[in-house]
Amino acid sequence: MAQPTPAQLFLLEADDLLTRVEEIALELQEGVAAGDRIHQLFRAFHTIKGSGAMFGFDAVAAFTHHVETTLDHVREGSIPVTRELIELILQARDQIKAMLASGQQSSGNTGKITAALQSLPRPGSAGAPAPETKSRVWRILFRPSLDLFLSGSNPALLLDELRSFGPCTVLMHDEDVPPLARIQPDRCYLWWTITLQTERSVDEIRDVFLFVSDESKIEIEPEESTQTAPAGPAAAEPGKASLSESTVRVPSDRLDRLVNLVGELVVNQSRLRQAIPRDAAAELAAPVEEIERLVDELRDHVLAIRMMPLETTFRRFKRLVHDLAAELGKEIDLITEGGKTEPDKTVLDQLADPLVHLVRNSIDHGIERAEERLARNKPRRGTVRMSACHTGASVVVTIADDGRGLDCDAIRAKAIEKHLIATDARLSEKETFHLIFQPGFSTAREVTTVSGRGVGMDVVKRQIDALRGEVAVASRPGAGASVSLTLPLTLAIIDGLLVAAAGNRFIIPMAAVTENVESGAAERQRHNSHNLIAVRGQMISYVRLREVFRLPGEPPAMEKIVVVRIGDARVRDRGGQDPGQPPDRNPTIGQVL
Amino acid sequence: MQPLEITGYLDAYAAEQVRQTLLDYLRAASAPELDLAGVKACDAVGIQLLCAARRSAEVDGKRLAMRHISEPLRTVCAALGVTVEQLSGGVS
Numbered sequence: 175m176a177q178p179t180p181a182q183l184f185l186l187e188a189d190d191l192l193t194r195v196e197e198i199a200l201e202l203q204e205g206v207a208a209g210d211r212i213h214q215l216f217r218a219f220h221t222i223k224g225s226g227a228m229f230g231f232d233a234v235a236a237f238t239h240h241v242e243t244t245l246d247h248v249r250e251g252s253i254p255v256t257r258e259l260i261e262l263i264l265q266a267r268d269q270i271k272a273m274l275a276s277g278q279q280s281s282g283n284t285g286k287i288t289a290a291l292q293s294l295p296r297p298g299s300a301g302a303p304a305p306e307t308k309s310r311v312w313r314i315l316f317r318p319s320l321d322l323f324l325s326g327s328n329p330a331l332l333l334d335e336l337r338s339f340g341p342c343t344v345l346m347h348d349e350d351v352p353p354l355a356r357i358q359p360d361r362c363y364l365w366w367t368i369t370l371q372t373e374r375s376v377d378e379i380r381d382v383f384l385f386v387s388d389e390s391k392i393e394i395e396p397e398e399s400t401q402t403a404p405a406g407p408a409a410a411e412p413g414k415a416s417l418s419e420s421t422v423r424v425p426s427d428r429l430d431r432l433v434n435l436v437g438e439l440v441v442n443q444s445r446l447r448q449a450i451p452r453d454a455a456a457e458l459a460a461p462v463e464e465i466e467r468l469v470d471e472l473r474d475h476v477l478a479i480r481m482m483p484l485e486t487t488f489r490r491f492k493r494l495v496h497d498l499a500a501e502l503g504k505e506i507d508l509i510t511e512g513g514k515t516e517p518d519k520t521v522l523d524q525l526a527d528p529l530v531h532l533v534r535n536s537i538d539h540g541i542e543r544a545e546e547r548l549a550r551n552k553p554r555r556g557t558v559r560m561s562a563c564h565t566g567a568s569v570v571v572t573i574a575d576d577g578r579g580l581d582c583d584a585i586r587a588k589a590i591e592k593h594l595i596a597t598d599a600r601l602s603e604k605e606t607f608h609l610i611f612q613p614g615f616s617t618a619r620e621v622t623t624v625s626g627r628g629v630g631m632d633v634v635k636r637q638i639d640a641l642r643g644e645v646a647v648a649s650r651p652g653a654g655a656s657v658s659l660t661l662p663l664t665l666a667i668i669d670g671l672l673v674a675a676a677g678n679r680f681i682i683p684m685a686a687v688t689e690n691v692e693s694g695a696a697e698r699q700r701h702n703s704h705n706l707i708a709v710r711g712q713m714i715s716y717v718r719l720r721e722v723f724r725l726p727g728e729p730p731a732m733e734k735i736v737v738v739r740i741g742d743a744r745v746r747d748r749g750g751q752d753p754g755q756p757p758d759r760n761p762t763i764g765q766v767l
Numbered sequence: 768m769q770p771l772e773i774t775g776y777l778d779a780y781a782a783e784q785v786r787q788t789l790l791d792y793l794r795a796a797s798a799p800e801l802d803l804a805g806v807k808a809c810d811a812v813g814i815q816l817l818c819a820a821r822r823s824a825e826v827d828g829k830r831l832a833m834r835h836i837s838e839p840l841r842t843v844c845a846a847l848g849v850t851v852e853q854l855s856g857g858v859s
Contacts, residue, residue, distance in 0.1 A: 323779060329811050330846040344848030351815055353823035354790045359782030364815055366848060 181229045191218040216245040241266045244291045311397040314368040319389030322362035340372035443469045485513025505555040512562035517569045518664035528634040532573040540577030567685035574656035580649035607647040611635035676725035686738040768796045774805030777813030804835035809843045
């Protein structure tokens with residue numbers, strides 16, 4: 175529960191930056207125009223270097239310096255953006271991540287990567303005109319945010335750094351400083367105009383303001399209007415400050431504690447409501463009702479804090495697909511949809527591994543090689559599609575590919591070979607597909623480094639089961655396969671329907687309940703005492719809690735039936751009384767009766 | 768009334784205390800004058816506070832004189848791009 179140390183905060187920030195580096199590198203790999211992306215990469219490595227050195231990660235800072243230097247040449251135009259460069263950036267990113275994770279113990283490939291970065295070809299140096307290094311005069315407006323001092327920034331140091339670039343005139347403006355009676359001394363009301371003559375590029379000047387640029391207004395313009403250099407990147411970035419979202423980092427164990435406390439509160443509020451007699455005086459009933467409303471609202475808000483968009487998880491798969499496709503010599507595009515869908519963080523955390531298995535399987539077993547695809551009149555590049563959407567209290571994540579689809583005969587043959595089914599077993603297509611989730615099942619002819627060790631799909635099934643989710647498989651031969659995972663939005667607090675039979679109480683998750691009906695003695699006789707009831711023209715069977723749990727006593731004349739839906743099936747529980755719908759925390763009804 | 772002597776640190780940590788002292792002094796003084804010979808260290812927050820003091824005096828129709836500006840104070844003024852004359856209201 176302790177506050178994170180500055181070094182821990184740096185690690186979090188570095189992790190975010192490295193994730194961004196990976197995204198940008200993959201975008202460049204896909205052929206997206208470099209544009210501002212090289213600058214973004216440079217800034218990310220620059221920040222890791224600067225902050226890393228500040229918090230004692232000297233080896234990381236030293237290595238990052240080489241990457242930064244290379245990127246500086248790239249943005250000057252002396253090194254072109256090539257596939258080789260992007261691969262090296264990805265390797266450098268992985269190396270820094272490994273160094274940070276191991277407390278800088280893992281210096282492994284730094285020498286190799288640095289050497290490769292330094293030997294990148296520079297067409298500019300072989301006769302092409304060198305980038306202009308003529309000294310120019312720049313007019314700089316630096317209007318810091320009011321919070322400049324609070325963030326620990328010292329404007330004098332920034333201005334000194336600018337002076338080191340060349341002849342510089344700095345003018346401080348104090349027009350906005352209020353009188354003593356109104357001033358807040360820790361706010362910054364001062365601003366500056368600077369005239370700087372330098373050979374440095376506009377990006378180098380901008381980098382001086384790197385750590386204050388998010389909240390400050392910074393304009394850098396060439397003094398003469400007849401300058402030939404493009405003023406694009408030098409232009410002010412209006413509205414940039416407003417784009418930065420106001421966020422607070424909170425350790426997840428604090429949130430977990432908060433959710434647990436709210437869970438306790440919800441349960442106790444429910445007990446309180448149960449304890450209040452139905453005919454209680456308004457003085458008592460009204461505040462209890464109000465507390466119920468507030469607790470419900472509090473619960474929704476607290477749970478919403480832990481809801482995380484799936485797009486962060488999806489993004490990680492770009493790299494996985496990129497690396498696996500390269501490893502297997504396949505050409506594959508990853509399409510993600512519904513990234514804004516937000517399950518609970520607990521669900522999200524446990525979803526990553528199953529998704530990795532599924533995506534690996536799609537790439538390894540599903541998508542064919544380019545030549546095979548062309549021979550089958552399919553596009554050269556295969557597609558893996560990751561999509562997510564909400565359905566009621568669940569989120570459905572689907573991994574679909576346009577590969578060869580599941581081979582029913584091969585699955586069946588393998589299952590017989592592994593003695594999972596009898597040789598004469600008659601299985602529907604759906605049942606056959608589900609054999610792939612059996613432990614030890616694998617139809618891959620050769621074991622690859624990617625998948626096919628027969629430990630993937632059964633683990634996926636177990637993990638999804640543990641999350642109280644469901645797995646569904648669909649496939650069309652030659653056209654592709656898809657696996658859908660249906661998961662609860664949250665595992666923390668689930669609304670339950672409380673039913674009672676013979677004085678025992680049972681809770682059924684509300685998300686599964688579709689309706690409640692009643693059944694009298696006359697109806698029971700009509701069905702010859704078979705456990706059947708007609709609901710909206712459909713005959714459905716039911717079980718009696720009283721019988722399943724061998725509870726004593728006779729059922730009441732008018733029995734209550736709860737209709738629940740689990741997956742595709744409808745099941746009925748028959749309780750005696752219906753004491754209401756209190757929310758229940760982590761209810762366990764075990765297997766469906 | 769005697770000039771107000773500001774000594775020691777004129778920085779973010781001392782800012783609120785110095786602000787109160789300056790406010791009390793400026794209310795009482797008809798020809799306010801600061802003696803800054805004893806300022807050992809100063810930062811942008813301190814310089815900004817002196818600007819605010821000058822502004823307060825102007826609002827009250829007074830002129831705040833700043834005398835014996837210490838070397839550390841001059842250094843910070845130079846770093847921030849403000850002359851001693853500007854700071855004391857000679858040029859605005």
